[in-house]
Amino acid sequence: MLGLAAGALVLLAAAHALALEVQITTVHASEHGPSDAQLIDLRPRLRRLVGYHSFQVVGKEQRRCAWQTSEVFAIPGGRMLHVVPKGMRDQAVVMSVKLMDGSRALVDTDVRLQNRGVMLFGVGQDARAAEGALIIMLRAED
């Protein structure tokens, strides 16, 4: 049993070296209501950047994504975020990111994001939410 566990750990460690760690946090931004306590430190910057008042985490997922492979993250509200990590260049992660609503690409972009950095995707005027916007925080680390 212990041998099996050790073997699994070794395999896990090997996979660790050949992939990108991607964390997707989805936040609902609105004008009213309380903010999530875990976002308190980020709130002033989110307000300046996004323009809303209150922020609630509605989804969180973290995954190791293999290079050159499309990983799909389900975003609350029925949309999908497709991430294809392509490689590293000058300490930045090169990747393609597509935010899909059914077959429509709300945004389709190639980015170079600083390693361990965060970028945001926002969907405003959201007819699906009662009011406010959906903010998708993408963090990538090799």
Add this chain to the structure above:
Amino acid sequence: MASSDWELVQRARAGDRDAFRELVERYQRKIAALALGMLRSREDALDIVQETFTKAYQSLDRFKGDAAFYTWVYRIAYNLCVDQQRRAAKEPLLTLDADEDARPAHALPADDPHPDQPFARARDAEIARRVREAIRDLTPDHRAVILLRELEGLSYAEISQVLECPKGTVMSRLHYARRQLQRRLRELL
């Protein structure tokens, strides 16, 4: 008959969340007034109110009752305001952010003394704005003593507990702060 602060604290410690809620509702407006006077932003002031009571709940076991509950809560709020000011000093706002004082107030005060006199109301609003500006131009230490004394009516001894400084320091800061405000606002008052 309303429960005393100490009774509510003891009940909250025993798990009675309604008791803590009563404490929050009893003092949230006072903490909001202090935070609003200390900081530039209504939104930051509201955040301070929330954080103050969250922190108070987390530290409830450490409250010994040797000071009044409201004095203890003011101290938490004051320290949070100071931390917020330090963070804001390191992280200047983008130029797109409007100064909240430049916007007209969202609502008239409930006891508007000049309901039918728009010019008098506008003049009062301008005076209030300049008073707030003068208060905010004081250093945080001087701003705190003015707000705790003039707004919250705390005694010198209570202020010295909130700010954790000697009573003599409270008195000299108050003296200085008042003279500064009087110089700024002489023609208005």
Add this chain to the structure above:
Amino acid sequence: MSAERVMTCAEVEGLLDAFVDAELPAPALLAVARHAGGCEACDAAVRELTALREAVERSVVAEAEALDLARVWPAVSQGVERHDARVEWRRRLRTVPAWGVALAVAASAVLWLRSPEPEPARLAAAPRRNQAVIERIDSSGHFELRRDRKYGTTLIMVSDQAGK
């Protein structure tokens, strides 16, 4: 200080703040009141301090009363629940047997030994923490690029018109 002796303006000046704040002992309070009653200058000084208090009160209280505090308790309540949950979790952790803790430590040690070497420090000017370069972008709707000045955090804001 005898309540009979009339104070001088110089003596009163130093006590004005405490007088207005009712922080003087009764005999001194009476002495200052008596002096101010007969001295126009000191009386004016008392009135000015009182006017200042009223102005401060009016200017800040009006703003505070306009604040909507309805969302304070819901936010505090969330923090209270989180705190209580953490306290409960810590209480339960204290009951975990020692062998469970040892196994967790051993597994962490293996993972740590296998993890890649940290990147060596670079001497060149460091890019901002969240810097993102957009090399290409397309959208089926309207989009807007925004950037946070200090950390370089990029936001691609899309306006979803489909639901309309």
